[in-house]
Amino acid sequence: MDRRPVTLEEVARVAGVSRATVSRVVNGVATVDRELRQVVEKAISTTGYVPNRAARSLVTRRAGAIGLVLPDEDRTVHDPYFGRVVSGVLPVIRPLGVQLVLTASHEQVVDDIRQGRLDGVILIHTHDADPLPRLLTRANLPVVLAARPGKPVPITYVDVDQAAGAALAVDHLVARGARRLATVTGPLERTPGQDRLRGFREAVARHGLPEPAVVHGDFTREGGAAAARGLPADVDGLFVASDLMASGVLPVLRQRGLRVPQDVRVVGFDDSPPALECDPPLTTVRQPVEDMAAEMVRLLVERVERPDRPTSSVVFDPTLVVRESA
Amino acid sequence: MDRRPVTLEEVARVAGVSRATVSRVVNGVATVDRELRQVVEKAISTTGYVPNRAARSLVTRRAGAIGLVLPDEDRTVHDPYFGRVVSGVLPVIRPLGVQLVLTASHEQVVDDIRQGRLDGVILIHTHDADPLPRLLTRANLPVVLAARPGKPVPITYVDVDQAAGAALAVDHLVARGARRLATVTGPLERTPGQDRLRGFREAVARHGLPEPAVVHGDFTREGGAAAARGLPADVDGLFVASDLMASGVLPVLRQRGLRVPQDVRVVGFDDSPPALECDPPLTTVRQPVEDMAAEMVRLLVERVERPDRPTSSVVFDPTLVVRESA
DNA sequence: CTGAAAGCGCTTACAG
């Protein structure tokens, strides 16, 4: 039942070659003689051989695994963003034979890399005050951020042009006739929150509109609902900095007797699943999270292979998805 | 910059002891002499030693990692259930020093275990036709299912008493005066879908109520919306087999001019985040997914340590969470 | 209680 797994040694014996040759066949080294290769392949399949990863890792010094690091508070697993990142990462990681390890412990991350359990990490939902990005870059450990870093550290990151996205929202609201604008912001200790607010303000100013109302939110549904209660009554164009918050904003607007989009037009940000569950369906700024996640993996793998290469960043363009709320 | 990591060997040299002794200290073997232990601990901290996991895995034959296996279609990462499982698993896995590996490739799973990359796996969202559970159990590989298996295979699983949960919903609807009941089911090729429907039917019969309307859903929001359109107009009590579906059902009900709860009372299932985003907030049957996930990890770890032990199952009790929809 | 030594299962220069 619990018989020992087949080793390279046994395959070599069956095939009548050396372990080195079997290893070469397994790893697809091109120089192996055709006939020999076939003999070995046959031996592999008859023995049911499967290489032991720990042994390989020990000599190659590669874990064959990357980490997806969440903030310590576990609420973020419920954020739709998380699922989108995962579904963007999985398909690109798979053909590479790399594992995706989920962790919520920032404390563990450095050790996990040092122990050789992780080749590198992707950090999502980082706060400006988070020491981890700097820690990792200082130690020259492979890391990719899912947004512009809060402090100017040389680090590889992927982002969407957040400010441009906010401008897209404003332009649309204005085009639809809105003049008294307001925004529900994201958390301002994170760069996406900051950049969306900045982009919003700049666009409003560019249109020569009066100073907009700004109410603070935190990227959660409840935060959105709370913020909505603090909105001035005469707003006719609202930019909510995330769809999840918007799903909390809309019922409050309805309670306050405001019809969407007739009385107030609303644009969200993300184009995540909650946008569709909104009533009415939410017009929103789309960020291509799945593509961004795939790019993060590529950049990370690149950094794992060449840690000395300079850091870089990739910024995606947002697009507007028009539905019924604006 | 890229200096070689510190090894046991070096720590031993610094401490003036053998590698074996350092290893014992690192692994907390109690028999080490107090003074020696202190010398070694000091050497560990001055050298900044961190054990290499691959080397350890190679001899212990333990990956120190378990897999969370999603179905191949990636839609399920957007299901709120997924996030709840992750947030239940993470805290219990952490003190154990075990990694959580996410995978959506059923094909890979068996190999990953054989390669020693995974000590065992937790399977979620399995369909009755899914060959993986049987495959794994046959090979005597450690596996835990997140629900009763569709076919009677000897397998370890955790479940909530789905039928009892549905009965809770029916009892509540009836207590609130509903008499013309209906249900939107989950996918019937999965046991939770089957069991919730069975429990619903049995409870309706127990109350002596007429044959209820049964409309098929698939645990998605869109599926819920579609199902809602097929509901008879005179229903006054509706059991929707998941909160996510309910969030799709409610807007359709509203469109059809039905007020909730005045015209039709609605009870969901799960008590997941979408229940709160519903308008009105959803009365629902709570399944303690986080606790269930924690239990799955415990059972899995147990099986990894003693694969020959008989399989077992743990069934949690559902509870009713009353909000405004019923 | 401690150490010398074997061994886990691979990969990879190095010869030939």
Added chain:
DNA sequence: CTGAAAGCGCTTACAG
């Protein structure tokens, strides 16, 4: 193109 051999960094009987 192939093989003998060293070595990756640990753990763990086995002596003493």
